[in-house]
Amino acid sequence: MNIDLELYKSIKNSGINLLLSVPCIMLKGLLEIIEVKKEIQHIPVTREEEGVGIAAGAYLGGKVSAILMQNSGLGNSINAIKSLLDVYMIPVIFIMSHRGAAGEKIVAQIPMGQITMDLLKCLTLETYILDSPEKIKNIEIAVNEAKKNKKPVAIILKKTLWRESNEKI
Amino acid sequence: MKRFDALIEIAKLLVNELVVCNLGDPSRELYSIKDRSENFYMMGSMGLTSSIAFGLAISQPKRRVFCIDGDGSILMNLGSLSTIANNNPMNLIVIVIDNSSYGSTGNQKTYTSKKTRLEIIAKGAGFESVTVIDKEDEIIPKLKSLGLGCHFVLIKTMPGRAQVKNIPLDPEKITIRFIKALSK
Numbered sequence A: 001m002n003i004d005l006e007l008y009k010s011i012k013n014s015g016i017n018l019l020l021s022v023p024c025i026m027l028k029g030l031l032e033i034i035e036v037k038k039e040i041q042h043i044p045v046t047r048e049e050e051g052v053g054i055a056a057g058a059y060l061g062g063k064v065s066a067i068l069m070q071n072s073g074l075g076n077s078i079n080a081i082k083s084l085l086d087v088y089m090i091p092v093i094f095i096m097s098h099r100g101a102a103g104e105k106i107v108a109q110i111p112m113g114q115i116t117m118d119l120l121k122c123l124t125l126e127t128y129i130l131d132s133p134e135k136i137k138n139i140e141i142a143v144n145e146a147k148k149n150k151k152p153v154a155i156i157l158k159k160t161l162w163r164e165s166n167e168k169i
Numbered sequence B: 001m002k003r004f005d006a007l008i009e010i011a012k013l014l015v016n017e018l019v020v021c022n023l024g025d026p027s028r029e030l031y032s033i034k035d036r037s038e039n040f041y042m043m044g045s046m047g048l049t050s051s052i053a054f055g056l057a058i059s060q061p062k063r064r065v066f067c068i069d070g071d072g073s074i075l076m077n078l079g080s081l082s083t084i085a086n087n088n089p090m091n092l093i094v095i096v097i098d099n100s101s102y103g104s105t106g107n108q109k110t111y112t113s114k115k116t117r118l119e120i121i122a123k124g125a126g127f128e129s130v131t132v133i134d135k136e137d138e139i140i141p142k143l144k145s146l147g148l149g150c151h152f153v154l155i156k157t158m159p160g161r162a163q164v165k166n167i168p169l170d171p172e173k174i175t176i177r178f179i180k181a182l183s184k
């Protein structure tokens, strides 16, 4: 099973029609598929918070946006999540790889990795954890919840989702 | 010219344009000059004006979008200029009213009061159309002369605010009425 392709299909089926991204090694395969298929508008951004702003503007204009990023980018987005998305009732889907979890080799990733789940809770972001292939379809549920509640949601991509290719991280 | 004078001139041009306005005094002043459902007033998330306007521009390619940003705000999100210029939407005017100060927090100076030149940063970010305006009576003719495209317009003003009231709208209400106006 090609996990990246399955993620892509679920993103497409969910109705997301604008993708903003800050790259992560765990998202490499997915970003390549997005670029090759050219079915969903994709705009690389310079910083995650910028992506939140673009997603908010695109929602006003009628689009459903997701931001592809690393969990480190959650730290860069906090103020915008609260003072823009929450108060203006704007749904945005955060799809983030979870670096700094068990088995992490880069020391600087660990502290942020350890607080990521607490941070999401503190931000009151409804969170969907994708830690195995059968959970991938939950992307569609997450997008529907975001749209229905007019609130941002988080989708966490765990390393175990890719089982065989873990050596790269 | 102060920001309020510049906003009066810009507001005269607003017909079908969608507006995203920087938080604090700029939004309060624009609200008092010309409130309309097509104005999106920011109340938080300083720095993101140009990003919100860009997202709006790419999702509403048939509508012209005016971003009304400030020097302190754009300095917080300079990467946005690269993203906008490289994606080059044909319907966006990024206006930065540069009063060389953080006007809503007590007029602390920004670096544009010293060495920083935002028009050069915009050029370097990739904007092909960069206009600098420092006279009030040039605002309307210069903005009118801009055709389809992705434009950066710097309006140099003095610091200072007008005595205006707070915006009596909830952020949620701003979103709802903006989306409703678009669907008409």
Ligand SMILES: [Mg+2]
Pocket: B070, B071, B072, B097, B098, B099, B100, B101, B102, B103
């Ligand atoms: Mg200023």
